[in-house]
Amino acid sequence: MSTTTDQRYTKVEPKKSFHLSMLLYDQRYRSITIQVFFLFLLMLGAAWLIDNTVNNLRALGRDFSFAFLNAPAGYDINQRPIEYNSQMTHGRAALVGFLNTMILAVLACVLATVLGVIAGVLRLSNNWIVGRLMTVYVEVFRNIPTLLWILIFGAIMTEAMPAPSAFRGDTPSASMIFNDSVAITNRGVFIPSIIFERDLGYLQIGPVAPSISWLLVIVIIAAGIWANKKLIAHATRVQNATGVRPKTWWKSLLILFGPIILFFVLLGAHLEYPELRGFNFAGGTHLRNSLIAMWLGLGIYTGAFIAEIVRAGILAINKGQTEAAYALGLQPGKTMRLVVLPQALRVIIPPLISNYLNITKNTSLGLAVGYMDLRSTLGGITINQTGRELEGMMLMMLIYLAISLTISGVLNVYNSRVKLKER
Amino acid sequence: MSNIESQTIAYVRDTMIPEQAPPLTEAGAIKWLRENLFSGWFNTVLTLLSLAVIWWSLAAIGPWLVNMVWNAGSLSECRRILDGTEGACFAVINDRWHQLLFGFYPSHLYWRPVLALVLLFVALAPILFTGLPRKMLIFSAIYPFLGYHLLWGGSIWLPISALLGFVAGAVAFLVVRKVNGLAAIFAAVLAPVFWWLFLAGPFDSAMSSVLPLGLEFVRSDRFGGFLISLVIGVTGISLSLPLGILLALGRQSDMVFVKSVCVIFIEFIRGVPLITLLFTASLLLNYFLPPGTSFDLILRVIIMVTLFAAAYMAEVVRGGLAALPKGQYEAADALGLDYWKAQRLIIMPQALKISIPGIVNTFIGLFKDTTLVVFIGLLDPIGLSNAIRASTDWQGIYWELFIFIGALFFIFCFGISRYSMYLERKLKTDHR
Numbered sequence: 140m141s142t143t144t145d146q147r148y149t150k151v152e153p154k155k156s157f158h159l160s161m162l163l164y165d166q167r168y169r170s171i172t173i174q175v176f177f178l179f180l181l182m183l184g185a186a187w188l189i190d191n192t193v194n195n196l197r198a199l200g201r202d203f204s205f206a207f208l209n210a211p212a213g214y215d216i217n218q219r220p221i222e223y224n225s226q227m228t229h230g231r232a233a234l235v236g237f238l239n240t241m242i243l244a245v246l247a248c249v250l251a252t253v254l255g256v257i258a259g260v261l262r263l264s265n266n267w268i269v270g271r272l273m274t275v276y277v278e279v280f281r282n283i284p285t286l287l288w289i290l291i292f293g294a295i296m297t298e299a300m301p302a303p304s305a306f307r308g309d310t311p312s313a314s315m316i317f318n319d320s321v322a323i324t325n326r327g328v329f330i331p332s333i334i335f336e337r338d339l340g341y342l343q344i345g346p347v348a349p350s351i352s353w354l355l356v357i358v359i360i361a362a363g364i365w366a367n368k369k370l371i372a373h374a375t376r377v378q379n380a381t382g383v384r385p386k387t388w389w390k391s392l393l394i395l396f397g398p399i400i401l402f403f404v405l406l407g408a409h410l411e412y413p414e415l416r417g418f419n420f421a422g423g424t425h426l427r428n429s430l431i432a433m434w435l436g437l438g439i440y441t442g443a444f445i446a447e448i449v450r451a452g453i454l455a456i457n458k459g460q461t462e463a464a465y466a467l468g469l470q471p472g473k474t475m476r477l478v479v480l481p482q483a484l485r486v487i488i489p490p491l492i493s494n495y496l497n498i499t500k501n502t503s504l505g506l507a508v509g510y511m512d513l514r515s516t517l518g519g520i521t522i523n524q525t526g527r528e529l530e531g532m533m534l535m536m537l538i539y540l541a542i543s544l545t546i547s548g549v550l551n552v553y554n555s556r557v558k559l560k561e562r
Numbered sequence: 563m564s565n566i567e568s569q570t571i572a573y574v575r576d577t578m579i580p581e582q583a584p585p586l587t588e589a590g591a592i593k594w595l596r597e598n599l600f601s602g603w604f605n606t607v608l609t610l611l612s613l614a615v616i617w618w619s620l621a622a623i624g625p626w627l628v629n630m631v632w633n634a635g636s637l638s639e640c641r642r643i644l645d646g647t648e649g650a651c652f653a654v655i656n657d658r659w660h661q662l663l664f665g666f667y668p669s670h671l672y673w674r675p676v677l678a679l680v681l682l683f684v685a686l687a688p689i690l691f692t693g694l695p696r697k698m699l700i701f702s703a704i705y706p707f708l709g710y711h712l713l714w715g716g717s718i719w720l721p722i723s724a725l726l727g728f729v730a731g732a733v734a735f736l737v738v739r740k741v742n743g744l745a746a747i748f749a750a751v752l753a754p755v756f757w758w759l760f761l762a763g764p765f766d767s768a769m770s771s772v773l774p775l776g777l778e779f780v781r782s783d784r785f786g787g788f789l790i791s792l793v794i795g796v797t798g799i800s801l802s803l804p805l806g807i808l809l810a811l812g813r814q815s816d817m818v819f820v821k822s823v824c825v826i827f828i829e830f831i832r833g834v835p836l837i838t839l840l841f842t843a844s845l846l847l848n849y850f851l852p853p854g855t856s857f858d859l860i861l862r863v864i865i866m867v868t869l870f871a872a873a874y875m876a877e878v879v880r881g882g883l884a885a886l887p888k889g890q891y892e893a894a895d896a897l898g899l900d901y902w903k904a905q906r907l908i909i910m911p912q913a914l915k916i917s918i919p920g921i922v923n924t925f926i927g928l929f930k931d932t933t934l935v936v937f938i939g940l941l942d943p944i945g946l947s948n949a950i951r952a953s954t955d956w957q958g959i960y961w962e963l964f965i966f967i968g969a970l971f972f973i974f975c976f977g978i979s980r981y982s983m984y985l986e987r988k989l990k991t992d993h994r
Contacts, residue, residue: 174819267598268612282975283968284930294960500835528845543833
């Protein structure tokens with residue numbers, strides 16, 4: 140009797156045995172099954188692609204090597220931030236292209252940010268006509284492809300600007316602007332350049348040789364900014380301790396601009412103006428049409444997107460924040476600086492940086508106006524001359540990928556730093 | 563007391579005086595001007611600056627637009643008609659509009675792309691506007707095959723046999739579902755594959771020989787102009803959304819392997835410019851495929867553009883998924899819904915609603931990016947504008963072509979963005 144009741148109440152052990160069907164129906168195993176299946180398919184696909192590539196390369200009698208980077212390039216690049224001639228290697232040409240890409244990207248990012256912030260703020264202004272004008276700017280530029288804008292600016296530069304010969308003669312039909320210092324011609328824009336009388340020469344670091352004078356300029360400016368930061372931190376400490384903020388503006392000015400002006404005077408810096416010599420301008424810095432077209436095209440186009448981001452960022456801040464700041468007795472300027480902007484920036488910066496990323500990737504459209512960027516050198520002429528499409532394209536994609544991942548890495552660091560600290 | 567009042571106050575009005583008009587500066591146009599344009603020195607400066615900009619652009623472009631010429635055979639004829647005055651020569655559009663729109667598509671077949679475009683709107687209507695009868699969705703499902711047939715032509719049995727593959731999948735799913743749910747999914751995948759691999763070819767050739775129906779075949783290299791932008795754009799848009807959603811789900815998934823593959827794919831595609839992917843499609847694809855295979859350049863471009871847009875779409879959808887409160891997932895679990903049901907009924911409708919602006923921006927971006935195909939030799943509007951400029955008749959004509967192409971793109975992109983605003987308003991459920 141008792142044994143039977145005991146038996147009735149004995150716990151029934153779950154079946155330990157493993158059924159094949161559990162791979163599909165048991166939640167513990169199903170995800171593993173799916174992943175193994177997925178992995179299998181993926182490896183099959185990859186193996187197929189690699190096998191095809193190997194076979195195709197063998198059929199063409201090709202190997203897979205990057206030795207072409209050391210072969211002489213044999214083509215000229217019109218915009219050379221570092222020393223380059225056609226006798227140098229393909230690798231050097233790719234480096235020049237990369238630097239050109241970065242120069243263009245930085246210039247366009249600065250222009251886009253300035254335009255975008257101005258247009259975004261003005262679009263919110265109470266001024267009816269300014270608001271409409273900015274809306275027109277944003278909508279027109281956002282809804283027409285970048286490539287078309289680049290071509291339009293390229294055409295404006297080459298077709299609508301005067302030829303250098305128009306600046307010649309007693310009654311020239313065109314004249315230089317800004318007190319005869321800048322010449323806008325259909326062969327590019329000529330601006331004055333800074334020349335050091337007592338130049339410090341060049342520093343040889345690996346493949347590049349930057350000018351020591353300009354490196355020192357960068358170092359001095361960076362040191363000035365760092366020292367100014369220290370000064371302001373000190374002022375804040377004094378204010379916290381005593382309640383009185385010491386006057387710092389003249390010290391800031393001195394720290395920021397004093398050393399650099401002194402440095403320029405010591406090295407005998409002066410401006411070299413462009414002059415009409417022969418059929419073209421000489422002297423000064425020559426900004427080529429391709430650079431100008433890309434710069435304006437990318438900058439103004441992306442500026443329209445940044446304007447929308449800035450507008451959305453400002454609108455995202457609750458009006459209560461401004462009112463609370465006023466209630467605390469902050470003035471409008473301080474309200475903007477201390478309350479609204481820090482919060483708006485949290486909304487603005489991530490999409491802003493992804494727009495910088497877009498600019499960097501869009502520099503690859505340089506081909507349209509003949510700008511010699513990475514895509515035109517390594518991904519264009521080098522590939523055509525050596526026939527190394529596979530290696531060249533892979534290398535180029537890797538470089539772009541590295542740039543993008545660096546920028547998004549910076550973005551992630553920023554995001555984690557400004558993230559709302561929720562407790 | 564009252565006496566005093568009557569003595570001190572000489573006159574007490576006992577009737578209301580009629581309402582006075584507000585002062586001249588506080589009413590009508592002057593008030594509006596004061597408040598909206600000249601409310602302070604800064605605003606006044608801004609207004610004057612804007613007026614200067616508007617005046618300057620009108621002065622620069624106005625006469626040129628007013629003197630436009632629509633009928634001329636070449637730029638030199640245009641200049642003769644203008645006789646020294648500044649003027650736009652839109653005659654180039656009049657002369658070459660068919661090329662800018664259709665490329666080198668045979669001119670006696672223009673009705674086919676036009677019909678395809680009109681039917682595209684019919685097919686899109688029930689998707690875009692929920693008020694229309696749901697039966698119209700059947701036409702939307704057939705449209706891809708119909709559109710393909712209208713544009714490329716050839717035997718009608720090719721798209722039909724492709725369509726039958728999907729029908730086979732649906733039938734297999736319905737039949738096997740009665741036996742086993744899981745097996746039904748396998749059947750739904752395997753039946754069409756089996757059909758396409760083994761039966762579609764014989765079916766196509768058999769039916770073509772029995773009943774040779776079809777339209778005149780048009781080769782892909784005849785496609786060009788806005789037609790090519792629309793074909794690539796519309797196909798890319800409709801394929802990239804589902805692919806992007808799948809990638810976003812994969813990135814959010816708990817399965818480590820699936821997740822990492824999705825992350826690598828998305829980050830790679832987003833990290834390189836589209837133009838390098840297009841070059842991969844045109845130059846490198848031959849390396850990756852078995853020797854001797856070659857398929858249509860337009861198809862390759864569509865695949866690359868779709869992959870590119872899908873990676874961006876995935877990030878947009880992921881943003882929408884991340885914005886959903888965790889409670890929604892838990893509520894779906896509490897209701898006992900399985901993964902796909904929860905996604906379909908609870909998660910996706912909300913996540914997609916949040917991400918509408920981003921999705922539409924990606925669509926517009928994709929449509930604008932179709933212009934990049936000019937770099938791999940396809941004749942999109944920009945490529946054709948170069949070709950037109952290279953002809954002796956129209957050498958040196960820039961602005962008119964740019965204005966025409968820009969206006970076409972503007973109309974489409976602006977239209978899409980306005981639709982997205984309408985959709986956002988319609989789907990807005992919070993009562994603010």
